[in-house]
């Protein structure tokens with residue numbers, strides 16, 4: 542069927558974090574919200590139907606995913622990434638962030654270092670800090686209007702130095718691909734080079750691949766763990782249909798942990814603290830993975846159209862802003878540094894002058910200062926309105 546993503550749905554009064562808390566988050570109700578990562582598009586019809594059908598069966602008891610659920614994850618990895626996984630490797634959690642919290646605790650001890658690559662999705666900071674570890678930053682390097690990984694610095698973080706087996710050894714990297722907020726899809730070669738450094742030195746790669754199916758035209762994702770047996774055995778991969786099929790409110794993620802020892806550590810660390818996902822999450826996951834591709838293809842076309850619009854509009858009408866080369870996710874990384882505003886002034890300018898609610902770049906780490914993250918998964922007319930608001934505000938400076 543043909544989906545209509547131009548239609549503007551009223552999401553107020555639907556318990557939406559994005560639309561229901563404008564006053565609280567941005568201080569005013571007439572801000573266009575383009576921050577938290579969900580889409581202003583209704584879900585695929587097969588997902589809606591599966592949820593309706595299950596809701597009609599009037600039992601919502603304790604839940605255990607049947608083989609069909611895990612089968613759909615196994616088939617998805619094969620179909621999308623040519624990656625053969627064993628059903629036993631799959632563990633479910635109600636979200637990727639809780640899984641990252643468990644994963645870090647499972648592979649480290651308080652006092653250890655965990656490497657992030659800033660600018661980084663800001664919940665990663667509390668994942669590391671709340672586990673008693675400290676953040677080691679392997680900042681990504683701007684090259685032209687995109688970023689690259691700093692392999693030399695990474696090497697210094699992981700190479701085993703005298704005394705490095707002590708309590709402060711760096712244990713793992715949280716590796717985000719595609720990388721939120723910078724929109725890079727790391728290539729197979731880049732992923733392999735990073736992995737050789739981390740795993741070659743005894744570290745673990747915790748791969749957050751939640752955005753792996755939201756790719757711009759011509760890009761192909763390689764799951765970290767699919768590259769070699771060594772990578773498979775020393776990694777924890779966080780997958781989820783939540784970004785792909787716009788289901789974050791259903792809180793379902795599949796965490797793929799091939800190594801039994803690591804999986805047992807993960808399972809025992811979560812026991813009694815992190816519950817299993819809820820019933821409707823499993824239903825939506827399976828329906829999306831099995832029957833959601835017609836919708837997904839149309840969403841990806843629409844997002845590509847939105848990206849093209851933003852690039853053309855900004856280039857022509859607000860050239861002071863630079864759009865970082867965008868490869869994956871629906872979150873654009875926009876460089877506002879030429880406006881010469883400090884972080885606080887840029888934040889106020891966006892909210893109060895432009896009346897658009899993006900994410901402030903500095904919240905992703907200091908290297909995000911002067912940037913804003915824009916969620917473009919919305920009807921095109923809303924995107925156009927937001928761009929016009931920004932243009933008007935910039936022209937008034």
Ligand SMILES: Cc1ncc(COP(=O)(O)O)c(C=O)c1O
Pocket residue numbers: 578635636637638639662717721749751752781783789793794
């Ligand atoms: C890179 C990344 N990881 C994790 C999450 C959140 O995952 P969850 O809602 O499943 O905890 C997001 C959401 O935007 C994200 O961008």
